[in-house]
Amino acid sequence: MNFWQSFIGGVLPYVSIAILVLGLGYKVAYWYNAPANLHWELFPYPRTLGGQLGELVTEVFTLRSLFHHNRKLWFPSLVMHWGIYLVVFWLFFLLLGAPFAIYLGVAGGVLALTGSCLLLLFRLFAAELRQISAPVEYLNLLFIFLVALAALASGALSDFAFRSYFISLLTLKPHLPLPGSYLIFLLLLWLFMIYIPFTRMAHFAVKYFTYHKVKWGEIE
Amino acid sequence: MRKVFDDYRVLSDETLKPDEPRVEKFLQAMKKSLQQRDNWTFWLPYTLSLDTCMKCGTCAEVCPVYLASGKKDIYHPVYRSDMLRKVYKRYFTLPGRIFPGLVGAEDLTEEKLNAMAENIYRCTICRRCAYVCPVAIDNGVIAREARKIFDAIDIAPDELKKNGTQKQAKFGNATGTPANAFFDMIEFLEEEIEDTKGYKVKIPVDKEGAEYLLMHNAGDYLAFAETVMGAAEVMDAAGVDWTLNSPATGINDAVNYGVFYSDVEFTTIIKAHVETARKLGIKTLVVGECGHAFEALKYLMLRLIPPEERPFEVKSILELEDEWIREGRIKVDPEKNPEPVTYHDSCKLGRLGGMYEEPRRILKACCTDFRELTPNREMSICCGGGSGFAIMEKGDFRKFRMETYGKLKAEQLKASGASIIALACSNCKGQFREIINYYQLPVRFAGVSELVANALVR
Numbered sequence: 071m072n073f074w075q076s077f078i079g080g081v082l083p084y085v086s087i088a089i090l091v092l093g094l095g096y097k098v099a100y101w102y103n104a105p106a107n108l109h110w111e112l113f114p115y116p117r118t119l120g121g122q123l124g125e126l127v128t129e130v131f132t133l134r135s136l137f138h139h140n141r142k143l144w145f146p147s148l149v150m151h152w153g154i155y156l157v158v159f160w161l162f163f164l165l166l167g168a169p170f171a172i173y174l175g176v177a178g179g180v181l182a183l184t185g186s187c188l189l190l191l192f193r194l195f196a197a198e199l200r201q202i203s204a205p206v207e208y209l210n211l212l213f214i215f216l217v218a219l220a221a222l223a224s225g226a227l228s229d230f231a232f233r234s235y236f237i238s239l240l241t242l243k244p245h246l247p248l249p250g251s252y253l254i255f256l257l258l259l260w261l262f263m264i265y266i267p268f269t270r271m272a273h274f275a276v277k278y279f280t281y282h283k284v285k286w287g288e289i290e
Numbered sequence: 291m292r293k294v295f296d297d298y299r300v301l302s303d304e305t306l307k308p309d310e311p312r313v314e315k316f317l318q319a320m321k322k323s324l325q326q327r328d329n330w331t332f333w334l335p336y337t338l339s340l341d342t343c344m345k346c347g348t349c350a351e352v353c354p355v356y357l358a359s360g361k362k363d364i365y366h367p368v369y370r371s372d373m374l375r376k377v378y379k380r381y382f383t384l385p386g387r388i389f390p391g392l393v394g395a396e397d398l399t400e401e402k403l404n405a406m407a408e409n410i411y412r413c414t415i416c417r418r419c420a421y422v423c424p425v426a427i428d429n430g431v432i433a434r435e436a437r438k439i440f441d442a443i444d445i446a447p448d449e450l451k452k453n454g455t456q457k458q459a460k461f462g463n464a465t466g467t468p469a470n471a472f473f474d475m476i477e478f479l480e481e482e483i484e485d486t487k488g489y490k491v492k493i494p495v496d497k498e499g500a501e502y503l504l505m506h507n508a509g510d511y512l513a514f515a516e517t518v519m520g521a522a523e524v525m526d527a528a529g530v531d532w533t534l535n536s537p538a539t540g541i542n543d544a545v546n547y548g549v550f551y552s553d554v555e556f557t558t559i560i561k562a563h564v565e566t567a568r569k570l571g572i573k574t575l576v577v578g579e580c581g582h583a584f585e586a587l588k589y590l591m592l593r594l595i596p597p598e599e600r601p602f603e604v605k606s607i608l609e610l611e612d613e614w615i616r617e618g619r620i621k622v623d624p625e626k627n628p629e630p631v632t633y634h635d636s637c638k639l640g641r642l643g644g645m646y647e648e649p650r651r652i653l654k655a656c657c658t659d660f661r662e663l664t665p666n667r668e669m670s671i672c673c674g675g676g677s678g679f680a681i682m683e684k685g686d687f688r689k690f691r692m693e694t695y696g697k698l699k700a701e702q703l704k705a706s707g708a709s710i711i712a713l714a715c716s717n718c719k720g721q722f723r724e725i726i727n728y729y730q731l732p733v734r735f736a737g738v739s740e741l742v743a744n745a746l747v748r
Contacts, residue, residue, distance in 0.1 A: 205393075
């Protein structure tokens, strides 16, 4: 077995998962241990757990803020986010052995590809967005686009047999070798996972603090 | 004064010292601002906001300055935040040190420092942008933290510091009114009520152990006396045990300009407020019609002063008026205010204070024709008087206020068709007074308490 098979298929997955988990864990702990700031809530805000969960779920799955206040970005952003959600669901159901997982995977890949492409174009050609964008903003979108492209092009998302590889990772005995095109997708995916904790793409974890600790506060 | 950012200058040359080297001192102060221990008061929202902006530009879609300026890039909320964020990345983050070009990190120069010092005083910290941000990033807190850093290197507008918090700490009020002049003023207000309303109202001052200590923005006595008289009439009609206080008792001015630019100054003033209230032994500190004072005393104070050290309640005069009207303690007749009245939600009372329904219930009870501005409540557009802007005039700043925030507000006001704009915040009153003049609007402004007093059935 050649080096790349072992490295991408057998080593990098563990490295990337470890960095993702530890990196996000560090970030969460960093914010979690912050001293309580002076009250800085914005009214009105939900006062019950149910109300807060309701707002959270609505925001995550519909991107309501963008819908109401930044409609031009809402659709491409929603498409990209749903693409990512579906890919996560794909992995979950694939591991559970549900055959319909491949439909989630392909749909997720297509949506992530389309959404990231549209957002990239917006950022490149809409002057208002371009003026506030640093190169890293383009890089982040390009990264998502390339991961989605490689995933779709390799056919990995529609391959139910790919499940055995992920199961083998869990049992710490990776089934190798993998087709070459899968390796490209996996390499990009693992690098993306390593990259996330160091970027603002970790906003899904940070949102808890910006909403619950600051915007919604904790009235004594 | 030479141009350092746009066509306006809030900071005088004496304050900004635009040609002196200040970058090193700034970076030292900024380093301190990023330490949890040194800046616990706002460390969390500050660092979250520096780190996690997705650059989606949603904030700009609701920013009054950016929209009213015709979307000038320098007034984009992210442009303003990025002035500090680029410095943060360059000097205080690893990626910014290694790949500055990639992540948008930049060296700080004296010129950039000058521009930043001015631009952070183009935002009133109305936090409309923070309300709509999908990630709840707060450009307002970044502007305020930048002001704190500048203040730490002795760069702050005179109106807020020298003639604001420092004067207030020394004289008891930011207007510099001594006790004897204050007593004369109260006597004059009592006579004025008698002359205009035909009945006598005794205004108690410095009464110890009163149920309610009503503390106004001291500027109201000079600029918006109708509000002060209105509140006195309401207190009198309610028959409650109340008092005003003179500077002889300590602080007799509800304002706290530290809210706008400095936690150190904020703490000094809030402690003086607490000490004064304790000394007088009052049960409830009633904040007059002043938005930021309400925010300071109702919310910002909570984690700063332990509960056992503040043995009194804090309420807005609006809460009391609403309560007393609803329970019939004071009787009002809406026919006495027959003109169309609208209400402007002060950012500090509304978005930052949650006081949306009280003023509306009051005005609906006291006026026959109440109508809303659109948009309102949490999406209310800042009038441009916030952050102390209402008292900033030099460097052609009034024009900035009128041509940005003021322009949007004038359009809103015209569309409402109202002939009275009811206000519950002194900064808003100062700003609307000028908006009405600048745009020649057939409208007058009135304090909520003034309208309640006008509707009183005695």
